[in-house]
Amino acid sequence: MNLIRRPASLVLALLFATVARAQTPILHWGGDAEGGAPFVEADPNDPSNLRGFDVEVAGEIAKGLGRRPEFVQVSFSDIDQSVQRGDFDIGMSGVEDTPARRKMLAATIPYFEFHEVLTVRAEDRGKFAALAALRGRRVGTLGGTIAYEKLLAAQKTDGVICVSYDDDVHPYADLRAGRLDAVLLDNIIAARSMRRVPGLYTEPRPVATSHYIGVLATNNTALRDRVDEVLRARMRDGTLERIYRKWKIWDDYQPAFFASVLNAEKAVQQREKRTAEGGATQDLGIVLRYIPALLRASLITIVLSCAAMALAVLVGVFIASGRVYGSAPVRAILTMYVEVVRGTPVLLQLFVLYYGLSSVIRLPAFLAALLGLGLNYAAYESEIYRGALEAVPRGQLEAARTLGLTESQVLRLVRGPQAFRIALAPMTNDFVALLKDSSLVSVITVIELTKQTSIFAANIGSWVIPGILCAALYLVLSLPLSRLAGRLEMRWKAATE
Amino acid sequence: MNLIRRPASLVLALLFATVARAQTPILHWGGDAEGGAPFVEADPNDPSNLRGFDVEVAGEIAKGLGRRPEFVQVSFSDIDQSVQRGDFDIGMSGVEDTPARRKMLAATIPYFEFHEVLTVRAEDRGKFAALAALRGRRVGTLGGTIAYEKLLAAQKTDGVICVSYDDDVHPYADLRAGRLDAVLLDNIIAARSMRRVPGLYTEPRPVATSHYIGVLATNNTALRDRVDEVLRARMRDGTLERIYRKWKIWDDYQPAFFASVLNAEKAVQQREKRTAEGGATQDLGIVLRYIPALLRASLITIVLSCAAMALAVLVGVFIASGRVYGSAPVRAILTMYVEVVRGTPVLLQLFVLYYGLSSVIRLPAFLAALLGLGLNYAAYESEIYRGALEAVPRGQLEAARTLGLTESQVLRLVRGPQAFRIALAPMTNDFVALLKDSSLVSVITVIELTKQTSIFAANIGSWVIPGILCAALYLVLSLPLSRLAGRLEMRWKAATE
């Protein structure tokens, strides 16, 4: 417990208060004060005080449990992990009710109903009243929310383009700026954003309905059940309604929602059981929904990689030949190219190509990615070929020369074919590495497999399944390559050893 | 000009208003409405309206120029580029007066003076009154600000640890959470944050003084001079004082600041001239200030790379030997390891090692980076060695066997040494690549060379110098390596060709 340092005169008084308060057991509850009003925010009049409807609900819960509430600040995206780790007893600041969460944690009954709503530019009012009207349009949302899941589904059924953000501010700014045509988020965030950003309009008809819940550690079901009791009681006696009205979030949907929660006490419990059992299938559902996006991203990855590798091999062969056969100045220049390009990070090269050169020439992202990767790998390829060329026995070169073959014929007909066999293993290495380095191009806004995976992971809140899936896809891309190389190698080994 | 769509009854009225307003020429001014109060924000009572002291100053400027102000939303970090590109006439929402900016753009006279102040936890009040008291402590700030420059300097002189953020919210949250011991930012942001986050205290004594200015495109000095005229006039007639008082940002420093601006009209012009001339040296100053941080980051890069490469070579040799000499099941397992590890992105492996496994074992970031890179590269190394081993002429192996050498002796004494020569070029490639792949570990919070460079670039608003510096450093790290490899290769070539 932190003792706030004040001038000495206050210490005694505080000490007393602290001791007195220490008698009451504490309910630690976690939330993100940056979430702001109306969830949890610092009181503008007294910054050491918190306010918001979640604060009051937490207070009611604590009172109902006979405890004193104490707030623990945690970043919104960490609430689930933190409560599981035991940083606090219950997490609740706009925590959405999702199947994933219900499976991972012990969840209270829902205590508030909200709606995913579409916000559009004021001048588009009425034009996009439903997701179906947004075919081919860009719709933004916050990653990891129910709205995002909804949008992903609509991407398939209605052809909208889903753009995910990490915060709830930029979507509305981008909407205003014309980079989006709509934002799908819950009505509370939408209302708040309408106050911040001028010129927006929120369609009144909800796209989907969801609820806020409290979350507790998996093994903490006993406390959960007592919290549920308290919540139900406060719904019945009108305390929650009073709180919601105070924070201006009470709407016509809540009475029906309260009623359904109170009546369906049993039904809810059953649902939970079902959820626990049906977890696997639900997970599968989420995963399946992501597969098309991952496959699209894989396609970008493979097209980019193949094109870049082709460029790299071509340029690499030229550099290697130049370094083995060229005149001294040519050799020096090529050596410098190799050292510089190989010696500096491709990430940096991509940045320089895409952003640094943008004042001179504005390359499209894909072209910049292709050039960046291709020219970078050319430096590596050239080194491999050079090494391989120099590994071909000199006697054979002399034999070829005495037969009258020109140097370029010796290279093409005698040295090259045998060097290629030696170069094959490291070349395969490089192609596979390139496949994966292509993930770097996400920094210049190309969305490929890894980027798509990280979006996926952020949204389902776990790296396990997306990680395995992504790895599997990369493997599927790289294995045929290894196979082919292996077979070629086999054939040559059989032929020339 | 956008015509806002309203029910038909309103169209006529609006049309008239629009036409009437179109008579007055427009002053487009750019700012970031997300900056919030007191700079620029949407009026909570009428979201289509903007308010803030910058809004009012812009209004005064427009009036003085005989124009009508029109706001253009732009993200804060893009203000400089956008104004240069001509997206709007003048940028002004908390734009700091820095030498870099004055060099790149046409800057107005300063119109407001503010102070960099230290915010600490309330319980630390008085403990860290100056930067010098924070030796060895972590101090946060917003990247790209004067405060950041200040902190970097203090990093050298006072030994504080500078932590840069991309927004002005997280530093205060992390301060409260104990991850920082102080935050250095301007008094306005500090005051606003104090209202948001409870339990903080701002030291009253300013660490540094700076000013807000307006910025215009380089070639737009004519307009700039007229804006300067207007600003000076409004300082003289008390309009600015009225605005600042209204927004509660008027303080005792402003009168002296106003006086100095009005008196030093000439001096300022001279200073600008000097700045333009002294630009190169000033740039050099900024660059020099970053060098220690870059060198530190280089050290992390090189230690990590060497350790990871050592691990990779060790494991790689074992895998390669296993794949050439092992029994069928051993070969199959090792082949699978190689294909899977090589076939999936190291970025993903790092994520899985660091975040994915965190529920099982919580690896320190550096160790996770080392393991991730090392085990990944081991797969590549093993392929290279395998290829090289198989390129050693079979006759020599037979000769060794008939002499009675065991298989492991053949490997160690005859096959290995000759394979190593063939493997050298691709191995050097890999070491250099590893040096650069080490930049990936920034995703798991290790700050190495590339990450440090991107911080640098973000802060001076250009990739050119940081890019060149970073490339140079990587080169300095990789060149000795290439040299060494080249010399070894030379010696062997002389010895065995």
Add this chain to the structure above:
Amino acid sequence: MSGVLSIANLRLRRGEREILRGVNADVRAGELVALMGLSGGGKTTVLRCVAALETFEDGVIDVGGVVLRPGPAPSRNTIRELRTRVGMVFQLHYLFEHLSAMGNVTLAPMQVAHVPRADAERRATELLEALGVAHRRNALPRELSGGEAQRVAIARAMAMEPPLLLMDEPTASLDPARRGELGETLLQLTTTGRTLVVTTHDDDFARDFATRVIILAEGEVVEEGNPREVLTNPQHAATKRLLQSARSEK
């Protein structure tokens, strides 16, 4: 019977071609057997089979008790046993490219027999001197002339002092004088009970130094016996053809 090597009915195919069609041969301790025959007749292949560098389809090879049979590669133990009894000199030398002449000769004694370096080098110098290449002891294989490389390869195999030494064309790149010296050296070895099987195209060498000659033709042994008799008065058509031209104008 002091049989050091016995080959019975050795058969070997490579793809379509039947390279050995039932080779039979017995070698006793102290013999210096010259294995002769037309180029491509299978001499090298026979030696490689005896050294367990090739698997074969049929037959039995017995090297002083170590028995090689058809089928997959013999067990590790058999191989280890065998290596202590059989040494081999290769037609293309196969010197270790990364080691000097001295390094080539001392590698096995030091690593396999664990002879101290000084002893190994003394012994190597003796061998190289006997073969006339001691002055090139520090040269790398690529710096040696054809005949020098061949003699280093011979020294390398002799350094391990195997009871049975197989030599594939050891005389090919040697001048007449050196060939004579080598013959004397080999005869010397037989007096200490060591056994030698030497393939050669040089009928003078076989006549001068071999205790017995075996003629291989199209994968079979067609004639064997005292070299002077066989080579001066060949019975079999293949032997006659083999010697035909060389004798034509003498």
Add this chain to the structure above:
Amino acid sequence: MSGVLSIANLRLRRGEREILRGVNADVRAGELVALMGLSGGGKTTVLRCVAALETFEDGVIDVGGVVLRPGPAPSRNTIRELRTRVGMVFQLHYLFEHLSAMGNVTLAPMQVAHVPRADAERRATELLEALGVAHRRNALPRELSGGEAQRVAIARAMAMEPPLLLMDEPTASLDPARRGELGETLLQLTTTGRTLVVTTHDDDFARDFATRVIILAEGEVVEEGNPREVLTNPQHAATKRLLQSARSEK
């Protein structure tokens, strides 16, 4: 004078060692010169100098008008000229490992002389038949026996029909019969005006087929003349030493 090859005062060092100490030799068109000498005497080095595969310290080499001088590698044009006049067979064959016997022989005719494939293959088959390896035409070098590889290498060099053909130990891995056949083939070539310089350790071969013999000892020409005379009745000590043992017991 119809000088095809003239070597004057050729000197060459490798590190400390003086390998050639002023070699002088003249070869006329239609000759078959046997270059003999102790192993390590510098025979291979002389041939490599003539083929411009080595640079040398002193002396002049004139190959039918193309002149090689000491110092750095000759110009590209000189080399191109030279290659049309000189062919070479290497002691270690140096066959192209990735091509079959046929591929090895037809590569240069097709790529350099632009002979159509069918013609090149017909000619190659003739050559391989003459040398007795036509049945192995589809084998890769690693599948050939030592003597077979040597004959393919000879065929490869002969396919380009160079006016001057340098052959380094072409008889080393050949059986007496094949050696005789090769000698006949080479003599045949000289009748069409082609010239051959052949290093060999086989005094019988030199006696039977060479038109002239040159004895190289310690980097100098010590004796030359009619092979029967020189080899039967050597004048110089080095020649005597060279032939000593081979003749000792005959």
